[in-house]
Amino acid sequence: MIKETYAIGDNVQKFCPACDEQFGHIVKSLTKAGLVSRVKCSKCGLTGAYKPSAKAVKIQELAGKTGDPYATTRTYRAGQIIAHPTFGTGEVMTVFNTRTIDVLFADRVRRLVHSRI
Ligand SMILES: [Zn+2]
Known part of the structure; x- marks a missing residue:
């Protein structure tokens, strides 16, 4: 699993437009949610914005939410x-016709059972 949250001073791999290559970048600043916002190239020193993946942002959002209790006897919908x-x-990502759902959790997507109407 790719680590999505970092501390200042950590190393992240990012494409550097100045070096025209993927290099280790030093984390310079973080957002309130703990996601990397600015990084500095360890080769040329260029500082730039770091865009966390859409999945990382979603997982950060999930951490602040309260969900409906999960039970195999309940029925769930996408989203x-x-x-x-x-x-x-x-967060429920996909609802299948076979009483199963794919749910995105903080670590990975898991397939769960639910009760289909
Ligand atoms: Zn660079």
């Missing part, structure tokens, strides 16, 4: 936020 006793807060 619904659920609270799983083991995996924590997740």
Whole structure:
């Protein structure tokens, strides 16, 4: 799994437009949510904005939300936020025709069972 949250001084891999190559960048500043906002190229020293992946942003958003309790007897829809006793807060990504759903949790997407109408 790719680490999505960092501390100042950590190393992240990023494409440097000045070096025209992917290099290790030093984290210079973080957003309030703990995502990298600015990085400095370890080769040429160029400081630039760092865009976290859409998935990282979504996971950060999930951390602040309260979901509906998860139970196999309940029915869920895409986009619904659920609270799983083991995996924590997740967002329903895909609802299948087979009583299964794919849910994005902080670590990864998991396939769960639900009760289909
Ligand atoms: Zn560079």
